[in-house]
Structures are given as structure tokens and as C-alpha cells.
Amino acid sequence: KIISLIKWHFAWNIDEKYIMKNQLSKSNIKRKEKGIWQRRYYEHTIRNEESLYKHLDYIHFNSVKHNCIHNVKDWEFSSFHKFVNKGFYDINWGNMENIKHIQDLELE
DSSP, X not given: OHHHHHHHHHHHHSOGGGOOGGXXXXXXXXXXXXXXXXXXXXXXXXOSHHHHHHHHHHHHHHHHHTTSOSBGXXXXXXXXXXXXXXXXXXXXXXXXXXXGGSOOOOOO
């Protein structure tokens, strides 16, 4: 219930410029969904540091992967900036030009 309420509040308040209406399916439209959340939640247990870093890379790169932005640093809502400030990432990590250096970000 808590996750549902968080997702509802976020979707209700998101700026329309972030909604890719041309990518909404007929099902999304019928259900009045904005297409920003997957319908199901899949839990994954992080078992070690390597898995943690791989998942952080995936999360931070996702907005570039889905063509919302060209550089990870440009997504203002990302925790990426916090990690840069703590020294975990270089500010220019994860742009489209150096995508070849980001390996295996599919975590399904």
C-alpha cells in the first residue's frame, strides 16, 4: 500500500514534459497511466558490493538509456549528484558518448 501511494503521488505531480506520450500503449491510455511506472514490482536482493555498484550504475544510467537526457548529470532528480559529491562517480560519467564503457547494465 505504501509503495502504491508513493507511486500515485509521484505520477500525479510529475511535470508533463517528462511524459513520453508517443510511447504510451493503448493499455496505458485505457488505464489512464502515464507510463512512468512498470505495473509490477520485482524485488532483488543486493548480495555484495559488486552487485550494489552494478545496480547503482543501472539506476543512474536509466534516464539516458530511455532518451530522457544525454548525460546522467542532467537528470535533476537523480541521486547521482549525491554520489558525485561523495566521490563515487565522476560528474561526466554515463553520457551517450562513453556508453561503451558502461558494461552490462541489463539486470533482469
